[in-house]
Amino acid sequence: MKTESKLEKILAAGHLAVTSECGPPRGAKFDEVVTKSKYLEGIVDAVNVTDNQTAMVRMSSLAASVIIKQQGLNPLFQVTCRDRNRLAMQADIIGAYAFGIDTMLCLSGDHTKFGDHPMAMNVHDIDSIQMIQMVKDMRDKGIFQGGAEIKGAPKMFIGAAANPFADPFELRVMRLAKKIAAGADFIQTQCIFNVDKFEKWMEGVRAKGLHKKCYILAGVTPCKSLGAARYMANRVPGMDVPKEIVDRMASVPKEKQAEEGVTICVETIERLKKIEGVAGFHIMAIEWEEKVEEICKRAGLLPRPQV
Amino acid sequence: MITAERKPLEELIEYIKPFKRILLLGCNECVTVCAAGGRKEVGLLASGLQMAMLKTGNNIEIRQHTLERQCDPEYVEELVPMIDSADAVMSMACGCGVQQIAMRFKDKPVFPAVNTTFMGASERQGVWAERCQGCGNCLLGITGGICPIARCAKQLMNGPCGGSTGGRCEISEDVDCAWQLIWDRLKALGLQDRYLDIVPAKDWRTGGGSGPRKIIREDLAE
Amino acid sequence: MENFEPVIVAFCCHYCAYTAADMAGSQRLPYPPNVKIVQIPCSGKIDALHIVTAFEKGADGVYVAGCLEGDCHFKNGNTRAARRIEFVKKYLEEIGIESERLEMVNVSAGMGHRFAQVATEITDKIRKLGPSPIRTALAQ
Numbered sequence: 255m256k257t258e259s260k261l262e263k264i265l266a267a268g269h270l271a272v273t274s275e276c277g278p279p280r281g282a283k284f285d286e287v288v289t290k291s292k293y294l295e296g297i298v299d300a301v302n303v304t305d306n307q308t309a310m311v312r313m314s315s316l317a318a319s320v321i322i323k324q325q326g327l328n329p330l331f332q333v334t335c336r337d338r339n340r341l342a343m344q345a346d347i348i349g350a351y352a353f354g355i356d357t358m359l360c361l362s363g364d365h366t367k368f369g370d371h372p373m374a375m376n377v378h379d380i381d382s383i384q385m386i387q388m389v390k391d392m393r394d395k396g397i398f399q400g401g402a403e404i405k406g407a408p409k410m411f412i413g414a415a416a417n418p419f420a421d422p423f424e425l426r427v428m429r430l431a432k433k434i435a436a437g438a439d440f441i442q443t444q445c446i447f448n449v450d451k452f453e454k455w456m457e458g459v460r461a462k463g464l465h466k467k468c469y470i471l472a473g474v475t476p477c478k479s480l481g482a483a484r485y486m487a488n489r490v491p492g493m494d495v496p497k498e499i500v501d502r503m504a505s506v507p508k509e510k511q512a513e514e515g516v517t518i519c520v521e522t523i524e525r526l527k528k529i530e531g532v533a534g535f536h537i538m539a540i541e542w543e544e545k546v547e548e549i550c551k552r553a554g555l556l557p558r559p560q561v
Numbered sequence: 562m563i564t565a566e567r568k569p570l571e572e573l574i575e576y577i578k579p580f581k582r583i584l585l586l587g588c589n590e591c592v593t594v595c596a597a598g599g600r601k602e603v604g605l606l607a608s609g610l611q612m613a614m615l616k617t618g619n620n621i622e623i624r625q626h627t628l629e630r631q632c633d634p635e636y637v638e639e640l641v642p643m644i645d646s647a648d649a650v651m652s653m654a655c656g657c658g659v660q661q662i663a664m665r666f667k668d669k670p671v672f673p674a675v676n677t678t679f680m681g682a683s684e685r686q687g688v689w690a691e692r693c694q695g696c697g698n699c700l701l702g703i704t705g706g707i708c709p710i711a712r713c714a715k716q717l718m719n720g721p722c723g724g725s726t727g728g729r730c731e732i733s734e735d736v737d738c739a740w741q742l743i744w745d746r747l748k749a750l751g752l753q754d755r756y757l758d759i760v761p762a763k764d765w766r767t768g769g770g771s772g773p774r775k776i777i778r779e780d781l782a783e
Numbered sequence: 784m785e786n787f788e789p790v791i792v793a794f795c796c797h798y799c800a801y802t803a804a805d806m807a808g809s810q811r812l813p814y815p816p817n818v819k820i821v822q823i824p825c826s827g828k829i830d831a832l833h834i835v836t837a838f839e840k841g842a843d844g845v846y847v848a849g850c851l852e853g854d855c856h857f858k859n860g861n862t863r864a865a866r867r868i869e870f871v872k873k874y875l876e877e878i879g880i881e882s883e884r885l886e887m888v889n890v891s892a893g894m895g896h897r898f899a900q901v902a903t904e905i906t907d908k909i910r911k912l913g914p915s916p917i918r919t920a921l922a923q
Binding site for chain 3: 571611
């Protein structure tokens with residue numbers, strides 16, 4: 255074991271891991287973080303805490319992670335390269351670890367163009383792969399990126415993202431290999447709606463033996479409505495929502511769409527379970543945290559194993 | 562070249578309002594090539610300013626002059642005989658040229674007439690695109706001759722990100738994904754394996770991270 | 784300004800509009816004397832500076848007359864001229880001159896009648912617009 259991370263223990267024991275996410279509020283609302291996290295208590299192994307997701311200012315992922323940790327859950331601290339240089343990142347990582355936060359996700363981050371501060375400077379001092387290297391060196395070598403020794407090195411279980419649906423497709427497995435070579439311990443993928451394409455990507459992953467070098471958590475999202483499905487299909491860069499999914503959402507009356515969305519999500523998980531190399535699921539129920547329990551229950555992912 | 566675009570006339574008028582005699586300067590280098598501040602643009606701006614001021618009842622005198630290279634003190638010296646007859650200088654050169662004038666003529670107000678935009682290349686007639694950010698430690702040798710610092714919206718040194726779609730960047734349909742271009746080039750050159758090498762975190766000291774940069778060539782400097 | 788007679792500068796392409804003007808003359812087709820013709824080798828030769836200078840010197844209207852679409856003697860000079868006119872129109876607005884005072888027209892060498900018609904129409908339009916703000920300012 256590289257770390258004390260609960261997620262690592264679950265995965266190392268061979269259980270299918272389950273993570274979900276919690277977007278911090280756009281204001282100093284402590285209680286909102288608590289309420290959202292309560293929906294996930296005992297349901298998931300770790301809770302992703304997003305870092306100014308979609309480049310909109312929110313409560314910091316560090317602060318929200320601390321709140322979630324204090325509720326007895328395991329936060330999965332997300333850090334993007336967009337908002338901080340390497341000094342700020344390392345400072346936050348040490349700070350997080352001092353609060354017992356031992357699992358994190360290294361991301362490039364959505365471009366500021368999409369958020370509410372398009373006039374802001376994008377930092378990108380280092381990229382996500384370089385961040386993975388940095389966090390690994392902090393943990394394994396006990397050094398800062400600048401080379402100095404860390405007294406009290408943070409032992410982070412290091413996550414990274416992968417999008418099997420972006421272009422060029424042929425680079426998607428290679429980029430995963432780069433992330434693993436840099437030190438990624440686990441991967442959370444982009445939401446999967448196109449299972450066939452994901453399966454094709456996994457073939458490439460297995461051909462290189464990458465599924466044995468790191469844990470791959472398949473990302474899923476329940477569609478709340480037909481509108482949401484259409485939005486993801488047409489507006490979100492790097493998302494692949496096949497027409498069949500949109501049609502299926504359209505085929506049921508409006509009041510039944512949410513239920514249909516959950517059913518599709520559960521069916522997707524069932525299909526993904528059969529794919530060799532899938533080590534767990536990352537359920538992104540955006541602003542719909544209360545549905546995660548139902549999804550997990552119906553997908554046979556409850557109760558969560560104790561490790 | 563260094564590219565630039567003229568500032569709105571309204572902003573320029575605000576600058577020169579308090580003055581009667583303006584020396585309007587162009588530069589024969591980059592800003593001429595990108596049609597922002599060469600002799601022709603100086604003429605056009607002089608005429609426009611003259612008319613705009615005339616409309617408000619202000620008769621101003623604009624003297625036009627275009628230097629061979631405004632970022633070079635040798636050429637700036639040319640202005641000595643004409644500087645006294647100007648109350649203020651407006652320069653259509655890049656920011657480097659404007660500053661040379663300010664440094665040389667310490668008591669003369671100097672105003673920029675253009676926004677210096679980026680270091681770029683001409684894609685076709687009338688279209689310029691950013692190509693270089695002057696990071697001081699060129700990566701082009703390992704990225705197939707396409708710069709991820711200047712051309713990837715997230716400056717990814719190990720891209721592409723998850724937003725690359727059909728060769729386009731997630732920020733705009735009009736922007737090529739730099740990493741798609743890099744990958745296409747590496748493939749064409751048979752250098753696919755190079756993609757797997759992780760480019761380490763960049764030392765930004767050469768890129769302005771340690772303050773204003775200077776080059777001193779001992780053999781040339783006096 | 785009851786007796787206002789606009790000054791209009793017409794930059795005419797040698798291969799079409801200029802010849803058309805000649806033809807209008809030889810056919811005794813009347814067109815307003817307000818229009819001052821400047822011969823240019825191709826409408827694509829027109830420079831923003833030529834147009835702006837005309838206004839600076841007191842012109843009330845300017846038009847550039849090039850060949851019919853697809854008929855440029857130099858392939859695409861007239862389409863380039865059209866784009867340049869759009870650019871100068873924006874600049875004129877910035878300066879505070881109504882962009883309607885500038886126009887691009889297309890005339891073939893044989894269209895003496897159309898030349899006279901265009902000259903008349905533009906003169907009428909500018910007469911209605913009144914003197915250019917620059918001409919007014921220059922007079923003061």
